[in-house]
Amino acid sequence: MSEPSIIKSAVRNFKALFKADAFEGILLIAVALVAIIIANSGVAGAYRGLFEGSLFGRDFWLSVPGNIDKLMYLDTLxxxxxxxxMVIFFFVVGLEVKRELISGNLSDPAxxxxxxxxxxxxxxxxxxVFLAVTGGASDYxxxxxxxxxxxxxxxxxxxxxxxxRVPKSLRLFLLTVAxxxxxxxxxxxxxFYSEPKIMWLLISLGVFLVMLAMNRARVRHLSLFVIxxxxxxxxxxxxxxxxxxxGVLAAFTIPMHSKDGYSMLENVEHSLVPWSAYLVVPIFGFANAGVSLDGLxxxxxxxxxxxxxxxxxxxxxxxxxxxTVWASVKLGIVKMPAGCSWPEVWGxxxxxxxxxxxxxxxxxxAFDGSPFLRDEAKIGILTGSLISAVLGYIVLRLTTTHPEEAADDPNSPVV
Known part of the structure; x- marks a missing residue:
């Protein structure tokens, strides 16, 4: 390959990162790395103070009706x-799940x-595996x-x-599994991570039923659903x-279809997905991925x-x-995803x-009351996720050979 071709391919790959799904993953990796670097730098105190420092003070929350202990938690960024x-993230997840159940991959039993x-x-x-490694210890x-x-x-x-390079059937499989x-x-x-209070649960149920009634009544004003x-x-x-x-419950009440073909759910989902992917999740990652490695x-x-x-x-x-995929296919319960091999399924x-x-x-x-265990959990999450990402990429890079699909997509990177 000539030098101009190499440069052209490199530029094409770089541009493709911002056109494909890759950018979201790269952004999360970058955010996590920045958070870890800052949490172990000279400005670590400012980083912790930013997210854990008091915003309003106890006196303010004492004047607000409701669960004081829970509201006091909102005294920090x-x-x-x-x-x-993160309610926005879960709202988007709920919209996606409802759409898939009604008209997407989850609507088809096959x-x-x-x-x-x-x-x-x-x-x-x-x-x-977790229980086996920890021996079922109650602390963990x-x-x-x-x-x-x-x-x-x-x-x-x-x-x-x-x-x-990855077959469309496998991309669809991964998305549906996720x-x-x-x-x-x-x-x-x-x-498992809730301590329900009956009165507030009943009130929440009442509000949820009202939102379902709004759906049945074909309410078209999005502002009412927001309120x-x-x-x-x-x-x-x-x-x-x-x-x-x-967020999930509210998403299930958003109307999917109307008589004139208008879909409030799809419009809202399309509007919120970029905000969730490029703002909400990165902010969450930056606030939560920063773990101090001091002494570790x-x-x-x-x-x-x-x-x-x-x-x-x-x-x-x-x-x-x-x-599970192997056993299900071999037993004839389901068919193998079209156009893929077992090594690709493994990847x-x-x-x-x-x-x-x-x-x-x-x-x-899980470890809200134990900063040490919470930081150890983050180390395990980041390590396991990184290994899975690198290993999965290597396996798929070495086993996927689908040039006919790449040829159909002018924006695909040359890999």
Whole structure:
């Protein structure tokens, strides 16, 4: 290849990063690295003070009706990000899940069977690996669900780096598994990381039913749904169930279709996806990925908690998903995804071990009262996610050969 051709290919690859799904994954990696560097630099104190410093003061929250302990958590920027801003992320997840259930891949029983089976095994096996590594120790048990989640943006970002070398059927498989995975993660948060208060739960249910009635009445004013969502968020915040669940519930009430073909759900989803991907999730990552490595060497990776989380993501995810796909196909329960090979299925199974956003979120909930264990969990998450991303990329890079698809896409990178 001549020098001008090499330069042309390099420029083409660089541009493709910003046109494909790759950019979201690259952005998350960059944000995480910056957060870790800052948390271990001379401005670490300012970094922690920014997110953990008091915003309003106790006297302010004492004057506000509701669950004082929970509202006091919102006295920090970290609290507003995790319990407030992340509602947008979960709202977008809810919109995506509803759309997929009504008119997408999850609406077709033939197409959803394999991803659902794979996602279920891909959540169960990491938990078993986690418990095996920690020996079921009670100090760590709260974190067993941390390696059960898959980060859609991160995983699809790695796929984006490979351009169209990865078969479309496998990209669709990965996306569907990640969506089902999100449903499971939301259920885990609602069931295992909540301390429900009956009165506020009933009020939240009442608001949710009103929003469903608005849907049935074909209300077309988005502003009414926005107001109702804010009210629902406040009620869920006080209910003891994590506030972000309000985002998922609210999303399920947004109308999908109307008589004239207008889709409020799709319009809202298209409007919010860029904000969620390029603002909400990076801010969350920057606020939560910063872990101090002071006094921690490589030996810290061998501590029970980070080792269990990393092993759950790297080993548990790929073993659970790949073995389930293999068994389901061999037993004739489902068909192999079209146009792909077993090594490619293995590569995608490895990528499902990238658990950045949702794993960090669950880790914050699991070890809320223990900064040391919370930091150890972050080390395990970042390590396991990085290994899964690199290993998955290498396997797919070496096993995918689909030049006919790459030839059809002028924007695909030359890899």
């Amino acid at each position: 970290h609290g507003w990000i995790n319990d407030g801003l 197409q959803r069977t394999l991803p659902i089976l794979a996602a279920a095994a891909g959540m169960a096996m990491p938990i078993l 048990r709260a974190g067993m669900a941390i390696p059960a989640a898959t980060d859609i943006a991160f995983a699809m970002g790695v796929i984006g780096l490979l351009g169209t 969506i089902v995975d999100d449903i499971g993660a939301v259920a885990i948060i609602a069931i 109702a969502t804010i009210i629902l968020w406040y009620c869920v915040l006080n209910s003891g169930v994590h506030a972000t669940i309000a 060497g490589l030996s810290a990776l061998l501590d029970p908690l980070p080792l269990a989380i990393a092993a759950g993501l790297v080993v548990g995810k790929q073993v659970g998903i790949f073995s 995608v199974s490895i990528l499902c071990g990238i658990g950045f956003t949702m794993s960090l979120f669950i880790g914050e909930l």
